Amino acid sequence: xxxKYNQNGELTMDGISLKTIAQSFGTPTIVYDELQIxxxxxRYHRAFKDSGLKYNIxxxxxxxxxxxxxxxxx
Numbered sequence: 001x002x003x004k005y006n007q008n009g010e011l012t013m014d015g016i017s018l019k020t021i022a023q024s025f026g027t028p029t030i031v032y033d034e035l036q037i038x039x040x041x042x043r044y045h046r047a048f049k050d051s052g053l054k055y056n057i058x059x060x061x062x063x064x065x066x067x068x069x070x071x072x073x074x
Contacts, residue, residue, distance in 0.1 A: 034072060 048055045
């Protein structure tokens with residue numbers, strides 16, 4: 001995930017203006033980087049796959065769970 005300011009001084013995430021997201025969806029809005037989450041899950045898988053241990057990689061959620069995150073985290 002790349003978070004930086006664009007040429008207009010707006011904060012962006014992967015090139016998308018967070019101001020635009022807030023205007024479209026209201027505030028507060030929670031934004032997740034799906035590619036980063038999937039990469040982290042792959043890293044855990046690579047770390048455990050040859051360990052001989054039985055494992056399951058899941059996304060832990062306490063206060064906020066959305067259907068798409070459940071589908072992504074399996």
